[in-house]
Amino acid sequence: MIRLLFVLLVACLPPAVATAADRLFVRPLKWVIPFPAGGAGDMMARTLAPDLSAAIDVPVLIENQGGAQGAIASATVARAKPDGHTILLGFLGSMAQNPWAYNNIGYDPLTDLEHVTLLSAQPLLIASGPKLGVTTLQEMVALARSRSKAAPISYASTSLNSRLTGVLVSQAIGATMMDVAYKGGGPALNDVLGGHVEMMYVAPATVLGPVRDGKLRGLAVTGPTRLPALPDVPTVAEAGFPALESVSWYSIAAPKGTPAKFQERLAAEFAKILTRPEIKEKLRAAGFEALTSSPTETVRYVRAEHARWGKIVQSSGISKE
Template structure:
């Protein structure tokens, strides 16, 4: 009977071991991606998440050598699309966009989502973060946060703030301010930030919390007065406006983040390759310029760092949701 040399025997055993590996592991180690990748964006086309997702998808296409197709799954505040990401095949061919709304606010505010963002998803990288901003109508007799808080305390229940709707970023920021300053400001929810912004400019409501890009033109035109912005440093476009952290309001210092997540059980090799490609894509000049045009701060951190950010923001939102007694179904 013929015998195999030690080298031949090792090759045979290696081949058998490879044959027994699941297809996802082989794809992760050897050929991923060998076909187009789908990026689920849990909001409708045209919004900030969609715009940022498409910018990064193009950068990823160049780095991965495969098309990255954007699939908008809007509805129910981002919960429909996020559920689709959680339930997707964990093979690296479905990735998703995760935001402050879908990964922190929704889990804190909804009674039941049917999924757990902390265990059902693997964070890959925080792509970019957009500062939030608090503005007031110029008719309000306050020039800074100190005088505004004094005014609000002197007139409990008389001032109102507009939001994009119950459970939105702007709603949670308003509740966080009330909690941090001990003020009583009435919440007026709208169906979207557009009408909320219009009524803040018109003076029907006195205060507005918003992502920076949509409110910035109104501040620059003098139609709204900025009191504070979120983030680790002041915004270049508004150098005289302090951050919430500078004002001692740390719980409002978070920014609206936009990151990449994948379903749990996605192979570690895929996560590693996707993370590396994301960081490289964020270094492309066109990607950087288009993100900066959205007033975004480019991040590109590690999976562990992004996971820590999600947990921290989720804890913040849980405190605000509990204080405001918010519960969404």
């Protein structure tokens, strides 16, 4: 009789109380971000974190570990305990480009991490400064092909991705172009606007003002669709160069061996969050397009991107640093 009464009492408890022992996440989830606070990737994570916390019913703790093109954060998560309570904000550079461009990065993205879900994609803007004197991508390509190897068009790069996008463009159009590396977007933009460098490959959200003011010319975006923030700027495919299509993407990764039930739950919760209109609009305003994928689809995508950028780097002659 006492046992029956106990069973009946438990059955009457609210679901959250009755199933407390079965909760998947039992302590705060640490989300390692490979950028300093305040950047675009950090902003995206902080936009999603409150809804994720509500969905899994534990705090989500953002931990910024910027530096080394994401290698520091990625190596930290690769070494973490695979108990489902540590995740990484992965991105194109750390997951598909670093292994081909740098020695001893401290992790292998294909063997040391689980790839859980894609989050968003962000194209680059191919933009020219006043010195170049072109108004379309076609004109830029024609000019680049007419230049001698001794006087190539110069472009500013501020990340491995923008540098390799320059390599991709050079290979696709069959013209030599000169990379001028910068440590920050501000100095790079100033030099392009000042005519010291002729063009740049840049995250659109960081140069909306100069483009709208006519100080910087948006020639094309490297994604498959036009940007709502820059509706008059064509895609590279619309401009006649579909081979230049490329997006910088963000994902969720976890330590190798993280149980599938954690991966599947996280992928499902992020998918719910990223389909909410208010979240999609917040991301779109910052230049991101929301993406969703299963763990299986994510692994397939990351491997394909890893192979694609490996071919680009190896055929470019770039030496590992």
